[in-house]
Amino acid sequence: MHLWLQIILNGILQGGILGISALAFSLQWGVMNLINLAHGSFQILAAYVAMVLLQRLGLDPFLAMPLVFLIFLAGGYLLQFGIINRVISGNLFMTLLLTYGLDFVLANFMILLFTADYKSVNTPYANSSWHLLGFQFPIVRTLALIFLVILSLLLWLFLEYSRTGRAIRATSMGTEPARLMGLKIPKVYALTFGLSSGLAAIGGIFFGLSNAFSPAAGGPLTVGAFVVTILGGVGTSWGPLVGGLILGVLDAVGSVILGPTYVNIITFGLLLIILILRPTGVLGRAAT
Amino acid sequence: MSILQIKNLSKDFGGLRVLENISFSLDEGSVVGLIGPNGAGKSTLVNLIGGGDQPTRGEIYFGSRRLNGLPAWRIARLGLARTFQITRIFSDLTLDDNVRLAAWTNGWRGKNLETEVARLIALTELSDKTGVLGRDLTLSDQKRLQLARALALKPKLLLLDEVMAGLNPSELDRAIQLLAKLRNEGITMLVIEHLMRVIMSISDRVLVLHQGTLIADGPPAEIVASSQVQEAYLGRRYVKNRGGFQPDEPSEVKEGT
Amino acid sequence: MKNRHLVFTGLVLLIALLLPLLTNDYIIQVGTEIAMYAALAAGWNLIGGITGYPSFGNVTFFGLGAILAGAFSVNWHWQYGLAGIVAVLIAGAFGFLLGLPILRLKGHYFSIATLALAQATLAVVTNVQFLGGGRGTSLPLIGSPLIFYYIMFGIAALSALVTYLIVHSQYGNTLLAIKSDEQAAQSVGINTVLAKSTAFALSALLGAMVGVVYAIWQSYIDPPTVFEPGITVLMLVMTLIGGAGTVAGPILGAVIIGLLTQLAMAFSQNASSLILGLGIIVVVLFLPQGILGRQRSGKGGKRKGKHSFSLRG
Ligand SMILES: Nc1ncnc2c1ncn2[C@@H]1O[C@H](COP(=O)(O)OP(=O)(O)O)[C@@H](O)[C@H]1O
Ligand SMILES: [Mg+2]
Numbered sequence: 001m002h003l004w005l006q007i008i009l010n011g012i013l014q015g016g017i018l019g020i021s022a023l024a025f026s027l028q029w030g031v032m033n034l035i036n037l038a039h040g041s042f043q044i045l046a047a048y049v050a051m052v053l054l055q056r057l058g059l060d061p062f063l064a065m066p067l068v069f070l071i072f073l074a075g076g077y078l079l080q081f082g083i084i085n086r087v088i089s090g091n092l093f094m095t096l097l098l099t100y101g102l103d104f105v106l107a108n109f110m111i112l113l114f115t116a117d118y119k120s121v122n123t124p125y126a127n128s129s130w131h132l133l134g135f136q137f138p139i140v141r142t143l144a145l146i147f148l149v150i151l152s153l154l155l156w157l158f159l160e161y162s163r164t165g166r167a168i169r170a171t172s173m174g175t176e177p178a179r180l181m182g183l184k185i186p187k188v189y190a191l192t193f194g195l196s197s198g199l200a201a202i203g204g205i206f207f208g209l210s211n212a213f214s215p216a217a218g219g220p221l222t223v224g225a226f227v228v229t230i231l232g233g234v235g236t237s238w239g240p241l242v243g244g245l246i247l248g249v250l251d252a253v254g255s256v257i258l259g260p261t262y263v264n265i266i267t268f269g270l271l272l273i274i275l276i277l278r279p280t281g282v283l284g285r286a287a288t
Numbered sequence: 289m290s291i292l293q294i295k296n297l298s299k300d301f302g303g304l305r306v307l308e309n310i311s312f313s314l315d316e317g318s319v320v321g322l323i324g325p326n327g328a329g330k331s332t333l334v335n336l337i338g339g340g341d342q343p344t345r346g347e348i349y350f351g352s353r354r355l356n357g358l359p360a361w362r363i364a365r366l367g368l369a370r371t372f373q374i375t376r377i378f379s380d381l382t383l384d385d386n387v388r389l390a391a392w393t394n395g396w397r398g399k400n401l402e403t404e405v406a407r408l409i410a411l412t413e414l415s416d417k418t419g420v421l422g423r424d425l426t427l428s429d430q431k432r433l434q435l436a437r438a439l440a441l442k443p444k445l446l447l448l449d450e451v452m453a454g455l456n457p458s459e460l461d462r463a464i465q466l467l468a469k470l471r472n473e474g475i476t477m478l479v480i481e482h483l484m485r486v487i488m489s490i491s492d493r494v495l496v497l498h499q500g501t502l503i504a505d506g507p508p509a510e511i512v513a514s515s516q517v518q519e520a521y522l523g524r525r526y527v528k529n530r531g532g533f534q535p536d537e538p539s540e541v542k543e544g545t
Numbered sequence: 546m547k548n549r550h551l552v553f554t555g556l557v558l559l560i561a562l563l564l565p566l567l568t569n570d571y572i573i574q575v576g577t578e579i580a581m582y583a584a585l586a587a588g589w590n591l592i593g594g595i596t597g598y599p600s601f602g603n604v605t606f607f608g609l610g611a612i613l614a615g616a617f618s619v620n621w622h623w624q625y626g627l628a629g630i631v632a633v634l635i636a637g638a639f640g641f642l643l644g645l646p647i648l649r650l651k652g653h654y655f656s657i658a659t660l661a662l663a664q665a666t667l668a669v670v671t672n673v674q675f676l677g678g679g680r681g682t683s684l685p686l687i688g689s690p691l692i693f694y695y696i697m698f699g700i701a702a703l704s705a706l707v708t709y710l711i712v713h714s715q716y717g718n719t720l721l722a723i724k725s726d727e728q729a730a731q732s733v734g735i736n737t738v739l740a741k742s743t744a745f746a747l748s749a750l751l752g753a754m755v756g757v758v759y760a761i762w763q764s765y766i767d768p769p770t771v772f773e774p775g776i777t778v779l780m781l782v783m784t785l786i787g788g789a790g791t792v793a794g795p796i797l798g799a800v801i802i803g804l805l806t807q808l809a810m811a812f813s814q815n816a817s818s819l820i821l822g823l824g825i826i827v828v829v830l831f832l833p834q835g836i837l838g839r840q841r842s843g844k845g846g847k848r849k850g851k852h853s854f855s856l857r858g
Binding site: 029033035083086087090092093094096097098100101102103104105106107108109111112219223226230261262264265267268269271272275276 | 599601646647649650652653654656657658660661662664665667668669671672679774778781782785815816818819821822823824825826828829830833
């Protein structure tokens with residue numbers, strides 16, 4: 001019994017890592033109808049940045065987080081403004097392809113810089129746990145879940161109550177009405193992409209703290225974010241949390257019952273079934 | 289003999305009741321006008337009959353065949369053809385390939401196929417547009433193309449959703465003649481149209497839809513005279529001596545998907 | 546018009562057939578790969594280019610063809626011919642049956658469902674010993690590189706022929722109609738579900754055929770390699786560069802990308818991938834119609850700069 005509770009707890013905490021990763025992905029999809037296939041590579045890049053800052057400057061990843069967030073925010077803004085905006089109003093498929101190309105470039109660029117070997121962000125606390133009531137709480141994952149809850153709340157408050165956030169929400173309901181309201185769509189899009197790139201970077205740092213990573217790890221991260229987003233519902237502030245918890249627990253329990261090699265069957269099987277039966281996700285509006 | 293029978297049909301979109309308990313039937317060979325203000329539910333009704341969407345409640349019979357749950361393509365194959373108010377043409381195909389594909393799908397082959405395609409294109413006065421890609425056609429050409437394409441199904445029943453919107457007066461006269469000709473060929477028609485002149489000249493009977501309910505059903509003259517209809521729909525704008533009235537702007541609402 | 550096409554086709558055939566006589570093993574190897582990708586891209590074009598359903602998972606069928614043919618010949622000692630035919634048929638049926646639910650999805654949802662399909666299939670394969678499990682399958686070596694060159698080339702030619710026949714038939718027009726507007730297609734009596742699933746199945750058959758030959762050619766099947774999502778992306782990039790929906794486009798795209806890759810490989814594997822990535826971005830930004838894509842239509846207006854895909858999300 002205790003063992004099972006610990007397994008479920010592990011799943012829940014893994015849900016934090018998964019959910020943070022999906023926060024950005026879901027925002028981009030929900031607001032711009034953009035599937036960012038380079039999402040995982042953005043995160044891995046952030047993990048490398050954190051690693052370099054730690055190795056070269058001795059800067060703790062949590063202290064580096066605001067800095068990395070801002071760097072990615074600016075980079076994302078420019079990328080969207082300069083390149084992605086050029087095709088995003090065209091057809092979905094071209095945008096998808098563009099982000100795939102971006103992913104290719106990023107991944108191979110990282111191989112050139114850091115080689116294809118596995119690296120990690122070595123902090124003293126990376127592999128240690130807190131102990132509470134006889135259960136193990138791995139520090140990084142626990143913090144990830146706490147961060148996810150806080151970030152979801154902040155994102156929700158931002159989208160609900162700030163001027164910029166309201167502009168983003170208005171744009172997500174259709175570009176035409178937003179244009180009529182006098183919003184500059186390219187700017188709103190660039191802001192959205194910048195913000196989500198910053199969020200992706202935070203997710204990437206958590207991933208780098210809790211896993212060994214290589215430039216090739218981006219693909220699985222993107223797919224994971226996709227599954228979580230679909231599970232939780234596209235473009236809802238709380239969807240990533242819900243989706244992350246569901247997938248985290250299912251994978252944890254599934255890999256114990258069926259064996260770790262079955263995790264992918266669960267993940268992708270679930271994704272297929274949900275796509276076919278309820279493409280708007282658990283929290284999303286019912287499909288019409 | 290009734291060819292189409294609608295029984296207690298209702299349609300909700302989310303919480304919005306768009307059609308409420310509609311019942312009527314169409315006699316074989318008749319031409320029936322369907323009028324009503326924008327947003328009354330006319331296009332929704334046509335879409336339900338054509339199988340583009342499913343009713344929330346109620347039943348639809350085509351002859352003795354129950355249409356509920358049938359996919360749209362099956363309904364089309366039964367000989368029930370329709371046009372769309374917001375035109376839907378095959379933009380990557382040429383005008384003649386649009387018609388040819390519809391005819392081919394419904395069994396025309398070889399030399400007969402070509403003869404039929406040419407006949408339909410001539411009938412809808414599109415002969416000078418053969419070879420033009422669907423995406424490059426003007427709106428009025430697209431409307432005519434939809435009619436030609438629908439006729440390629442050898443339909444027994446034709447549902448026409450504002451096919452004449454945007455035609456000039458002389459085009460309108462020829463369109464009315466065309467409908468009269470189709471009627472003489474024995475095709476039953478349900479015609480949605482805003483211009484009372486058209487409705488008066490071609491229909492045997494008029495149905496009036498208002499906020500999702502059927503508020504009148506009778507011969508055109510009777511409908512025009514009815515005070516209830518005038519109030520609901522024709523309102524102050526109907527000018528008897530002109531025999532026509534100016535409708536509101538055409539609805540921008542998308543047809544049900 | 547017709548003549549020009551005939552001359553072009555003849556020329557390509559001549560070069561391709563004579564190529565091995567003039568040159569060395571390396572060229573034959575590259576030629577085989579290009580023919581292989583030409584066939585795969587042509588298969589992708591059927592569902593992605595003509596029908597307008599951009600699959601991100603067509604590698605599923607390539608992988609299934611390879612894995613099944615390997616499994617049948619190793620475990621049940623079937624002849625390659627029989628193993629290959631059965632593998633191709635199974636993959637085709639798989640494509641048809643999965644197409645029924647998946648092709649109901651539109652836009653992103655379809656693309657990602659197909660991506661998930663490939664990954665789910667790989668996950669199943671790695672867990673089933675009969676299919677090679679996690680370790681993969683080794684096959685006895687047969688034939689010579691030259692034979693495989695001609696076989697791959699034959700499949701590429703077959704794919705082009707199939708595409709040509711479809712494009713010039715009412716079935717091809719049916720698929721184009723579905724790409725334009727599915728509701729309108731239904732309204733004239735087209736069974737869109739059947740038509741789409743058939744296109745997906747044809748795409749699957751061609752992909753699996755290539756997969757079978759690939760497995761025998763390489764004499765080793767590594768599941769992650771034959772289900773690599775990058776293979777699907779190559780199919781789609783080649784098709785887009787050449788011109789989606791056209792007969793020659795996917796082949797032209799395969800030749801261009803194939804040669805560029807070889808050139809870049811001269812520097813490093815990594816550089817070639819980087820160039821492919823940049824190439825994708827350049828195509829999307831500057832050449833969305835592809836080289837052979839239609840830039841204008843018959844009598845009507847121009848449609849420069851518009852994409853050849855029309856998707857509604
Ligand atoms: N797909 C839909 N979803 C929600 N509401 C719809 C949909 N289609 C139509 N409506 C609503 O149904 C009502 C009737 O529309 P419609 O049938 O197009 O009217 P008409 O053709 O008589 O102008 C309108 O209020 C419209 O807003
Ligand atoms: Mg209407």
